[in-house]
Amino acid sequence: xxxxxxxxxxxxxxxxxxxxxxxxxxxxxxxxxxxxxxxxxxxxxxxxxxxxxxxxxxxxxxxxxxxxxxxxxxxxxxxxxxxxxxxxxxxxxxxxxxxxxxxxxxxxxxxxxxxxxxxxxxxxxxxxxxxxxxxxxxxxxxxxxxxxxxxxxxxxxxxxxx
Numbered sequence: 001x002x003x004x005x006x007x008x009x010x011x012x013x014x015x016x017x018x019x020x021x022x023x024x025x026x027x028x029x030x031x032x033x034x035x036x037x038x039x040x041x042x043x044x045x046x047x048x049x050x051x052x053x054x055x056x057x058x059x060x061x062x063x064x065x066x067x068x069x070x071x072x073x074x075x076x077x078x079x080x081x082x083x084x085x086x087x088x089x090x091x092x093x094x095x096x097x098x099x100x101x102x103x104x105x106x107x108x109x110x111x112x113x114x115x116x117x118x119x120x121x122x123x124x125x126x127x128x129x130x131x132x133x134x135x136x137x138x139x140x141x142x143x144x145x146x147x148x149x150x151x152x153x154x155x156x157x158x159x160x161x162x
Contacts, residue, residue: 021150032131039127043120048077049087050120056093056109057117063096063106072160092116 014020033047040047055072056064070080077083084107087093092113096106109117132140148161155162 025150035127035131039120039123042123043116045116045120046083048073048075048083051075052080052083052087052107053092053109053113053117056107057114060109060114063108066105066107069107071158087113 014023036047040050051073052069055069066080066084069084070077073080084093084095084105088095090112092110094108094110096108098104098106135143152162
């Protein structure tokens, strides 16, 4: 005989501590991302596009192969080519094909792209302060440590985040 389902008020809120932690991560990401999305929309830029520009800035004046950019992104993007296309249309990046390997596409940031990052720098700092400025430096260090611990088994050997 099937037992009746108890009323929702008597069901546990989470199935497990793992689920509770995951859903808290997801909710936190959503709340913090909303602030970031509002900032980037002012520049008609997506977080993924910003991430590409940030990576290119770090390598400047060197160029980076498209596939290496895709591997270094904070979050996976199945369509790196589309991101690169949009950045190139806005003249924030440029592409080159080396003579030694025409299959490789190298990407570099333009002066316009560098200027954009300069204009975003202070508003992004303010955004990060709104997101997490209420936490102490000790709390932030502990948070980073715990997040790293949670994701380590799921990182690839080539990850820069290990």
